[in-house]
Amino acid sequence: xxxxxxxxxxxxxxxxxxxxxxxxxxxxxxxxxxxxxxxxxxxxxxxxxxxxxxxxxxxxxxxxxxxxxxxxxxxxxxxxxxxxxxxxxxxxxxxxxxxxxxxxxxxxxxxxxxxxxxxxxxxxxxxxxxxxxxxxxxxxxxxxxxxxxxxxxxxxxxxxxxxxxxxxxxxxxxxxxxxxxxxxxxxxxx
Numbered sequence: 001x002x003x004x005x006x007x008x009x010x011x012x013x014x015x016x017x018x019x020x021x022x023x024x025x026x027x028x029x030x031x032x033x034x035x036x037x038x039x040x041x042x043x044x045x046x047x048x049x050x051x052x053x054x055x056x057x058x059x060x061x062x063x064x065x066x067x068x069x070x071x072x073x074x075x076x077x078x079x080x081x082x083x084x085x086x087x088x089x090x091x092x093x094x095x096x097x098x099x100x101x102x103x104x105x106x107x108x109x110x111x112x113x114x115x116x117x118x119x120x121x122x123x124x125x126x127x128x129x130x131x132x133x134x135x136x137x138x139x140x141x142x143x144x145x146x147x148x149x150x151x152x153x154x155x156x157x158x159x160x161x162x163x164x165x166x167x168x169x170x171x172x173x174x175x176x177x178x179x180x181x182x183x184x185x186x187x188x189x190x
Contacts, residue, residue: 066098067161074159075171076103082178083111084145086119089152097161105138105153107176109145116179117143124171131163132170142179 002010072095076088085108095101109115119139123129134140138153145151159170 065161066096068096070165071096072159072163072167073169074101074103075169076105077171077173078105079173079175080107080177081175082117083109083115084117084176084178085110086174086176095159097159097163100135100156100158102154102156105155105174106150107143107145107153108150109148112147114147115145117145117176118179119143119174119176122173122175124173125167128163128167128170131160131167132172133158133160139174 074093074095076091076093078086078088080086087106089104089106093101093103107117109117121134121137121139123132134155134157136154136156138155143151143153155172157172
């Protein structure tokens with residue numbers, strides 16, 4: 001059997017441990033809460049993960065000289081996740097570097113409910129990413145599609161004439177996905 005002094009020491013130890021655990025839990029919550037702004041700041045500083053922002057310098061690229069001595073084949077790809085049907089109106093386009101071009105994509109909400117969606121672009125080859133400048137793009141903002149709505153959306157772009165000469169084809173691929181699934185969709189199968 002413990003003495004009253006040992007019991008007192010155990011209680012003091014337990015209180016001390018409880019305070020330490022509460023402080024650690026609060027610090028972990030604060031760190032988790034701060035991760036999103038820290039991530040955004042790091043991405044902004046390093047230029048990482050800026051795929052849905054207007055391309056820096058794209059407005060100035062409008063005034064570049066068109067390099068008519070070569071053509072670049074641009075391939076357009078579209079993928080949809082969720083209740084969306086999504087496709088480019090044309091699959092390929094030949095452009096001269098420096099030439100401002102527009103291509104249209106079509107998205108259809110196949111549901112009888114409003115859908116919030118976002119498109120995320122990707123490029124191939126990877127080295128072409130810095131030379132493909134989007135001036136206007138539906139991927140810059142979230143899209144709200146009404147029930148059964150079909151919408152045509154433009155991508156206005158220019159390929160920088162500084163694109164390495166060995167790159168002859170660029171693939172622009174979008175994945176369009178619903179941002180929030182309705183509450184009635186079960187996640188138990190995941």
